[in-house]
Amino acid sequence: MLRPFLLWKTANCCKDLTQAYITEFSKDLIPWGTFYEEIMFNIFKLATRNLQRYRRRTLLTSMLITLGVVAVLLFISISGSFKAMMIGQITDSMLGHIQVHRKGYLASIDSLPLDRNLKGKQVAMVKEILDKNEAVEAYSMRIKLGAMFSNFTETTNIRLNAVNPAQEMQTVPMLVDRIIKGKKEGLLEKGEILVPELIAKGMRVKIGDTIVLVATNKDGSVNGQPFIVRGILEGISGPGGRDGFIHLHDARTLLRIEDKEISEIAIRLKNMNLLDKVFAGIKGQLGPIKNKMDKPVFEVHTWQKLTPFFNIARMIDLMTFFIKIMLVAIVLVSIMNVMVMAVYERINEIGTIAAIGTVPNKILSLFVVEGFLLGIFGTFVGVVTSLAAIAWMNAAQINFDFGRQKGLLLAPTISAGDILTVAATVIVIAVLASLQPAWKAARMDPITALRHV
Amino acid sequence: MSLIIARQLTKTYIAGDIEVRAIRGVDFTIEPASFVSFVGPSGSGKSTLLNMIGCLDPPTSGSLEVVGQDTTQLNRRQAALFRGEHIGFVFQDFNLIPVLTVFENVEYPLQMVQNLPKQKRQDQVRELLKAVGMGDQGAKFPNQISGGQKQRVAVARALVTNARLVLADEPTANLDRKTANLIIGLMKEMRDEFGTTFIFSTHDPKVVGNAETIFTLEDGKLL
Numbered sequence: 001m002l003r004p005f006l007l008w009k010t011a012n013c014c015k016d017l018t019q020a021y022i023t024e025f026s027k028d029l030i031p032w033g034t035f036y037e038e039i040m041f042n043i044f045k046l047a048t049r050n051l052q053r054y055r056r057r058t059l060l061t062s063m064l065i066t067l068g069v070v071a072v073l074l075f076i077s078i079s080g081s082f083k084a085m086m087i088g089q090i091t092d093s094m095l096g097h098i099q100v101h102r103k104g105y106l107a108s109i110d111s112l113p114l115d116r117n118l119k120g121k122q123v124a125m126v127k128e129i130l131d132k133n134e135a136v137e138a139y140s141m142r143i144k145l146g147a148m149f150s151n152f153t154e155t156t157n158i159r160l161n162a163v164n165p166a167q168e169m170q171t172v173p174m175l176v177d178r179i180i181k182g183k184k185e186g187l188l189e190k191g192e193i194l195v196p197e198l199i200a201k202g203m204r205v206k207i208g209d210t211i212v213l214v215a216t217n218k219d220g221s222v223n224g225q226p227f228i229v230r231g232i233l234e235g236i237s238g239p240g241g242r243d244g245f246i247h248l249h250d251a252r253t254l255l256r257i258e259d260k261e262i263s264e265i266a267i268r269l270k271n272m273n274l275l276d277k278v279f280a281g282i283k284g285q286l287g288p289i290k291n292k293m294d295k296p297v298f299e300v301h302t303w304q305k306l307t308p309f310f311n312i313a314r315m316i317d318l319m320t321f322f323i324k325i326m327l328v329a330i331v332l333v334s335i336m337n338v339m340v341m342a343v344y345e346r347i348n349e350i351g352t353i354a355a356i357g358t359v360p361n362k363i364l365s366l367f368v369v370e371g372f373l374l375g376i377f378g379t380f381v382g383v384v385t386s387l388a389a390i391a392w393m394n395a396a397q398i399n400f401d402f403g404r405q406k407g408l409l410l411a412p413t414i415s416a417g418d419i420l421t422v423a424a425t426v427i428v429i430a431v432l433a434s435l436q437p438a439w440k441a442a443r444m445d446p447i448t449a450l451r452h453v
Numbered sequence: 454m455s456l457i458i459a460r461q462l463t464k465t466y467i468a469g470d471i472e473v474r475a476i477r478g479v480d481f482t483i484e485p486a487s488f489v490s491f492v493g494p495s496g497s498g499k500s501t502l503l504n505m506i507g508c509l510d511p512p513t514s515g516s517l518e519v520v521g522q523d524t525t526q527l528n529r530r531q532a533a534l535f536r537g538e539h540i541g542f543v544f545q546d547f548n549l550i551p552v553l554t555v556f557e558n559v560e561y562p563l564q565m566v567q568n569l570p571k572q573k574r575q576d577q578v579r580e581l582l583k584a585v586g587m588g589d590q591g592a593k594f595p596n597q598i599s600g601g602q603k604q605r606v607a608v609a610r611a612l613v614t615n616a617r618l619v620l621a622d623e624p625t626a627n628l629d630r631k632t633a634n635l636i637i638g639l640m641k642e643m644r645d646e647f648g649t650t651f652i653f654s655t656h657d658p659k660v661v662g663n664a665e666t667i668f669t670l671e672d673g674k675l676l
């Protein structure tokens with residue numbers, strides 16, 4: 001396509017020279033030089049009419065392509081929004097994007113060990129690094145602890161995050177949305193607790209009730225402290241999804257921690273797409289820091305390492321990939337099939353136009369354009385159908401359940417980039433699939449073709 | 454100067470182990486604006502000879518000059534371009550393109566082969582359709598006209614490029630006697646009007662009578 005265009009340009013800017021050249025050396029170059037658009041238009045006209053000639057076959061083939069396009073776009077859109085929603089919920093209401101711990105903390109996180117906390121000095125180091133990092137939007141310092149939860153008649157175990165409410169709300173802004181009962185503003189105050197739904201139900205506590213938390217300190221002694229139930233917290237899937245919340249200050253008094261130590265620093269980025277880059281940066285800064293025994297002090301992880309949902313997300317990506325491959329196969333086979341037939345049926349016509357002087361290139365383009373138009377048509381209908389279906393799904397407010405979470409709203413979206421990629425793939429494959437039959441047509445010997453019955 | 458000069462022109466087909474000597478060293482010249490017929494029984498080599506003159510099939514040996522050009526050495530693409538510029542074809546089965554109207558069929562070689570600008574093309578097509586008596590049928594599709602009309606359109610298509618030479622292999626084989634004579638008459642008229650050389654082949658002695666120069670072929674040889 002470049003060559004004709006260039007020649008056409010040349011023909012315009014130095015017409016006389018080109019004209020002389022053309023008259024001098026046969027008409028070979030004229031097809032690509034003089035009336036390129038008109039010829040192209042005519043090729044499209046011929047291709048369109050030939051497609052209309054076998055209307056039912058054309059419709060069936062493009063319907064197949066349409067079906068494939070719709071399947072891929074809807075799958076991308078639904079699985080994509082499901083993925084984005086799950087990831088968004090996990091990162092924005094619990095994990096943050098990146099977390100920093102003391103080396104070895106994560107390996108024993110199930111027992112919420114207090115002796116693996118970051119020391120005040122170490123926390124200050126991380127703080128300094130994060131404050132300087134432009135890509136970091138917010139971070140939250142947490143102490144994670146296990147305690148006994150007592151409503152004065154019964155006792156149960158509870159896992160708790162002790163946080164600074166302002167920091168926590170900036171780092172995981174969707175956490176407040178998980179408060180299903182009680183005041184959302186400000187998350188919580190000193191002396192208050194957000195109780196996970198399951199415990200609230202099991203222990204029959206209501207907003208405003210007083211409960212007692214009893215925790216074992218690092219030195220082995222036990223300490224208790226009363227709290228007022230401030231809100232009930234909805235659980236989400238994954239580890240840590242059913243933890244309660246108290247104020248960081250209360251955790252320090254409950255655990256009798258003097259130093260400003262912290263078990264976990266959750267970090268929120270301004271742009272999640274830069275995750276890998278920012279992660280590498282922070283890891284590069286914290287990784288080399290060693291303690292007196294020459295062992296690394298910190299461990300840094302992205303959200304992907306912290307939740308099993310990442311594997312589900314990866315599985316979805318893999319499925320998307322296979323569905324795309326199927327689309328490519330559908331387009332390839334259906335277009336090639338129909339174009340092979342088209343060439344076979346029109347052998348006589350090919351012989352005729354070749355005999356009266358149509359050059360092989362043009363015969364080739366006649367058939368390639370036919371495949372191209374089939375691809376365009378099928379894709380266009382497919383994209384329109386998919387967009388309509390997506391709009392309908394959004395309007396219909398479809399709900400679904402995931403794990404213990406009920407009534408999640410399905411809000412499928414599709415990006416222009418995805419649509420363009422799928423459309424471009426289909427069209428390129430359509431052209432490739434028609435190349436072989438078209439090439440066969442172009443190479444046909446006119447006499448043999450004319451004699452064909 | 455002669456339009457076509459053939460010297461010791463030979464065509465041998467090899468089909469498996471069998472050699473078919475379709476044309477066995479013929480010599481002839483054809484002058485511009487002549488009206489020529491090749492006659493002979495089936496299998497005598499008429500189509501083979503016309504295909505060679507028409508640059509559709511290269512000779513096995515001998516020399517062949519068409520419109521001042523040695524055509525024995527042209528490659529595929531060059532041959533296509535040469536045909537598009539100098540030679541018109543009329544076929545036994547009319548071979549109009551079914552998805553194009555009568556007008557568009559005649560326009561086809563001007564657009565897709567010679568790449569003329571629109572205005573010029575349309576003037577020429579109108580002139581030729583009028584000349585073959587199809588001036589008011591331009592909007593019809595080939596399946597809407599009769600065989601004789603199709604062949605008229607085919608003649609117009611062959612002439613529209615101002616070709617020096619029109620080759621017609623059995624142009625009347627699919628037409629009744631009356632229509633056949635009308636088509637041959639039309640070709641002669643066109644020769645008179647445009648000075649184009651017409652060469653047609655036939656095995657029908659009644660049609661041959663219209664020709665001015667008659668070459669008789671038998672077993673690949675000229676009598």
Ligand SMILES: Nc1ncnc2c1ncn2[C@@H]1O[C@H](COP(=O)(O)OP(=O)(O)OP(=O)(O)O)[C@@H](O)[C@H]1O
Pocket residue numbers: 466467468473474475493494495496497498499500501502656
């Ligand atoms: N492609 C080919 N391969 C082998 N032999 C061929 C081929 N084309 C023609 N022949 C042979 O060459 C000879 C001449 O054939 P040609 O078609 O030129 O005869 P024709 O005079 O046109 O006959 P008809 O009147 O039946 O059309 C025949 O014996 C034919 O079988």
Ligand SMILES: [Mg+2]
Pocket residue numbers: 499500501622
């Ligand atoms: Mg024949």
